[in-house]
Amino acid sequence: MYAFNYHKPATVAEAATLAGKHADGKLLAGGMTLLPTMKQRLASPSDIIDLSKLGDLRGIEVKDGVVTIKALTRHVTVANSAEVKKAIPALAELAGMIGDPAVRNRGTIGGSVANNDPAADYPAACLALGATIHTNKRSIPADDFFVGLFETALGEGEIITSISFPVPDKANYQKFRNPASRYAIVGVFVAKKGADVSVAVTGAGDSGVFRQKDFEAALKSNFSAAALDGKSQSAAGLNSDIHADAEYRAHLIGVMAKRAVAAAK
Amino acid sequence: MPTVSMTVNGKPVTGEVDSRTLLVQFLRETLRMTGTHVGCDTSQCGCCVVHIDGDAVKSCTTLALSCEGAKVTTIEGLANGDQLHPMQEAFRENHGLQCGFCTPGMIMTAVELVGRKGHNLDEKTIREELEGNLCRCTGYHNIVKAIAAGAQAMGAKA
Ligand SMILES: Cc1cc2nc3c(=O)[nH]c(=O)nc-3n(C[C@H](O)[C@H](O)[C@H](O)COP(=O)(O)OP(=O)(O)OC[C@H]3O[C@@H](n4cnc5c(N)ncnc54)[C@H](O)[C@@H]3O)c2cc1C
């Protein structure tokens, strides 16, 4: 790891000032992605702005049909939250499938969403549920937030403060995980709200998480696994790597989508 | 150099660290407590698991400076003098280790697991919860047995 200056601000405003002042600095949340990256010298921030003291960025609120999760809320808290389990069980299940218990004890929703790893789980939930990402500056709809591989709409030093998820009628997340890294080889999140159906796919796209609009159209007229019979995902634009080639991922997307529809509740 | 203060196994400690110092380096190199191991250094293997304020975490993926004011428990903090902690005793009894390199992390993970999920742990739960702890020797079978027995023993003691 390269040397850096360490800061531990006490307020979001102070964190934002520090982030503004140190253009080559990085915010540190759970550190479950940033620290391994720094250890491999793939990142060399001049300054680390540790958010761990910002208690007002932790917590979950369910109000008026919206689940709002503050940015520093850890995966373990979301997975075990009685409120989340009741309002959006698929979201709690997703949080419980991230990494391993020690990763879930540190990793945060804000860090996961800001990082936008193409194999991360939360981005799929954000897209399928039509979440809004709130920052210290503005609110960004999920459809505009995830821009590309590890790329988001966040500006320099912009801090995610919370993420709000409208409660769907039904939803489910199915993940085919890489047994070694525990990340998704393919993950499909399906959500139904009124006449609207969203299908978001992670782990597969060569520019990160995406919505499968063909599947959405088929499910809008008939929300059942059978509605996806004969529908297929093209392998164009999907990743091929040592874990799975694009054709295999394309096939998995269909299988996981059907399972998610069948299990949605 | 910045200094950091925390409580390790009930004792207040303070040390000078580089900002880059990882919690595991602080424990092993500054405090010379070498029970916590580094297996992979890439956040995968769980050999370095310690408790921070009661949560099992990978100390190779935590900055020492982030632990200012925290209560840290390591494998050295479990036994009561010469008397092993029930989970340690269960690993001994059930032959839950061979080389022993992964054992500190396994035990720290197991003790936190019992805190979260109670004393009656089935095999499936234990295997799922060990997702982040790798062992190169045992094939896990006796580790799973040891954790089930240790969980029971921790309940009997309480
Ligand atoms: C062994 C292992 C297995 C894992 N498995 C999975 C898995 O199966 N699925 C999965 O989805 N993830 C997985 N992860 C990643 C994990 O979920 C991380 O917790 C997450 O990606 C990053 O969250 P963090 O809080 O640790 O962020 P950090 O590592 O602290 O930060 C990540 C990035 O986000 C930025 N950031 C953090 N917080 C904010 C904020 N509030 N506003 C703006 N920017 C911010 C940081 O500057 C940094 O660039 C795994 C990690 C490990 C080590």
Ligand code: FES
């Ligand atoms: S040494 Fe920390 S997880 Fe392997």
Ligand code: FES
């Ligand atoms: S006993 Fe040797 S690595 Fe587990």
